[in-house]
Amino acid sequence: MASSVPRPSLDHRQMDRAVGAVLGGATGDALGVPYEYGSRPLETPARMLGGGLGNYAPGQWSDDTEMATCILRVAATGADLRTAESLDRIAELFLEWAATDPADIGIHTRDLLGEALVERARRPDEPTGALLTRLSTERHARTGRTAGNGSLMRTAPVALAHLGDPDAIDGAARADSALTHADPIAGEACVLWCMAIDHAIRAGTLDVRVGLDRVSPAWNGWLDAAERQEPAHFADHNGWVVAALQGAWSAVVRADSLPDGLQRAVAGGGDTDTVAAIAGALLGARFGGSTVPAAERRIVHGWPGYRARDLVALAALAARGGRPDPDGWPTVGAMSYSGNGGGGRPVPHPDDPGVLLAAADALHPGVADAVVSLCRLGADEVPLAGVRPEDHVEVWLVDKEDANNDLTRAVWDAAAVVRDLRTEGRTVLLHCVHAQTRTPVVAAAYGALITGTDPGEALQRVQRVLPSAAHPRPSVVAALNAAVPQSIPPRPTGAQ
Ligand SMILES: [Mg+2]
Known part of the structure; x- marks a missing residue:
C-alpha cells in the first residue's frame, strides 16, 4: 500500500x-x-x-x-x-x-x-x-x-x-x-x-x-x-x-x-x-x-x-508513514555495523566472567546463550541463532546527547535484566555497536549491582579490560551517578 x-x-x-x-x-x-x-x-x-x-x-x-x-x-x-x-x-x-x-x-x-x-x-x-x-x-x-x-x-x-x-x-x-x-x-x-x-x-x-x-x-x-x-x-x-x-x-x-x-x-x-x-x-x-x-x-x-x-x-x-529509517531499521535484515567484521572478541566482565562484553561484530551463534543488545538490530538478527526469543533482550538506549527519555532508568534496567539472565543460569553477551559507551556503562551498573561497590569504581574495572571503553560519552556515564530508580523491578514470576 x-x-x-x-x-x-x-x-x-x-x-x-x-x-x-x-x-x-x-x-x-x-x-x-x-x-x-x-x-x-x-x-x-x-x-x-x-x-x-x-x-x-x-x-x-x-x-x-x-x-x-x-x-x-x-x-x-x-x-x-x-x-x-x-x-x-x-x-x-x-x-x-x-x-x-x-x-x-x-x-x-x-x-x-x-x-x-x-x-x-x-x-x-x-x-x-x-x-x-x-x-x-x-x-x-x-x-x-x-x-x-x-x-x-x-x-x-x-x-x-x-x-x-x-x-x-x-x-x-x-x-x-x-x-x-x-x-x-x-x-x-x-x-x-x-x-x-x-x-x-x-x-x-x-x-x-x-x-x-x-x-x-x-x-x-x-x-x-x-x-x-x-x-x-x-x-x-x-x-x-x-x-x-x-x-x-x-x-x-x-x-x-x-x-x-x-x-x-x-x-x-x-x-x-x-x-x-x-x-x-x-x-x-x-x-x-x-x-x-x-x-x-x-x-x-x-x-x-x-x-x-x-x-x-x-x-x-x-x-514514519510506513517507511524504515535511513539506516533501513526496522525492516532491514541486518544492520550494516553487525556481523560483517568478524574480528570482535568478547571480553569477560571483570566482576562476572559469565557476562561477555563486546561490539556488534561479536554477534555469532554460540557466543552465549543470552544476549542483551544496547543498539538497534535488523529483523533477521533477533533472536541470535540458538538463543530463546525471551533471552535476547533489546534495549532502547541512544548514544547521542539529549536523545533518551529516561537515561538513568534505561541503564539500570538494562543492568537489572543482565542480572536476571545470570540468575537464570545464562551466559550473557552484552553489546552495543562499538563497545565504547553503552556496553561499558551498563556493564558498570551491573558490576555495581552485584558487588555493591561504587558504580564509578565498577566502570574503572570495566575500562581496564575493555580497551574500546577508554572515553565513554560523559552524559551517558552520568547515569551511573544518579540514584537507581525505585521501580527497577524484581524478577517477574513467569520469566522462565
Ligand atoms: Mg482484555
Whole structure:
C-alpha cells in the first residue's frame, strides 16, 4: 500500500514515545490480565502471571492488544486509516481474529463479529468495513447500548498513523470505533485519547483536554471527576467507555513513571486489563517505550504471534508513514555495523566472567546463550541463532546527547535484566555497536549491582579490560551517578 500521508519527522525521544504508545498498552494489558474482574485478588505489585478470564500464559496480552495489532498492521503500511480500503483491511483482520475463537472477548464484540462472519458468507460482495459499520449501527439503533470500552482499548495505533494531524486523527478514530461501537460517545472517547497520545508523543507532556473542543461538553466534567477520584472509584462500571477512560486517566495523571501508572491502573480493579491497556498507551506516549521494564518486555507476547520487538517495529513504521529509517531499521535484515567484521572478541566482565562484553561484530551463534543488545538490530538478527526469543533482550538506549527519555532508568534496567539472565543460569553477551559507551556503562551498573561497590569504581574495572571503553560519552556515564530508580523491578514470576 503506497504511503499517502505526510508525517512529521520525529527525533529519538519522540520515536521512543511513539513506540511506547503501543508497547505501553500491550504491557498494561498483560499486567492486568490476571486480575480481570476479580479473576484473582489484587496484589501489589501486580505481576504478569497470566490466567485471568482467558487462561492466558504469563506475559500474554488479551483481546485489547489483539485488536490493536489489527489497526497497527494497517497503520504500519503508511495508509490513511480513514479510507474505505483501510477500514476494509482492519475489519478483515478483526474477522480473522474472531475466527480464531479468542480466549477472551467482550460480549458485544463477540456477538457483532460473529454476526458479521455469518453475514459475510451470505453477502460476499459487501465490503468488510461497510459490513461491520452497518451491523454496528443497526445494533446501536436496536439496543442503544454500544458504548462499551472495546473500541477505546484498541485505538492508540490510530494516533501513530496520523501524528500531528488532528482532523485525520478525529476522522480515523471515529471510523475505527464505529466498526464495532456505533455509539458516538465511544467514538469521542477514541478521539480524546488519540489526541492526548499524539500530543504526548510530540510534546512529551500530558494534556488530556487537547481534543476537548471536538467532543461533547460532558467530557469536561467527566475528566474533572477522574482527576478528583482514584482509579478504584470507577471500577464498578469501567466496562462503560466513559468510566474506562476516567479510570485510565485517573491512573495516568497520578503517575510519576510508566510502571507506576500501570500499577495504579491495575490496582483500580474491575476491567483491569482494559483500563491498564488504555492507560498504558498514554503512559508510553508520555514516558517512552524504553521505560517499559526489560523484564516485562522479555515476556510480553500474543496474537498474532508477536513479541515486544514486533510491536516496536510496527509502531516505528506507523509513525514514519510506513517507511524504515535511513539506516533501513526496522525492516532491514541486518544492520550494516553487525556481523560483517568478524574480528570482535568478547571480553569477560571483570566482576562476572559469565557476562561477555563486546561490539556488534561479536554477534555469532554460540557466543552465549543470552544476549542483551544496547543498539538497534535488523529483523533477521533477533533472536541470535540458538538463543530463546525471551533471552535476547533489546534495549532502547541512544548514544547521542539529549536523545533518551529516561537515561538513568534505561541503564539500570538494562543492568537489572543482565542480572536476571545470570540468575537464570545464562551466559550473557552484552553489546552495543562499538563497545565504547553503552556496553561499558551498563556493564558498570551491573558490576555495581552485584558487588555493591561504587558504580564509578565498577566502570574503572570495566575500562581496564575493555580497551574500546577508554572515553565513554560523559552524559551517558552520568547515569551511573544518579540514584537507581525505585521501580527497577524484581524478577517477574513467569520469566522462565
Ligand atoms: Mg482484555
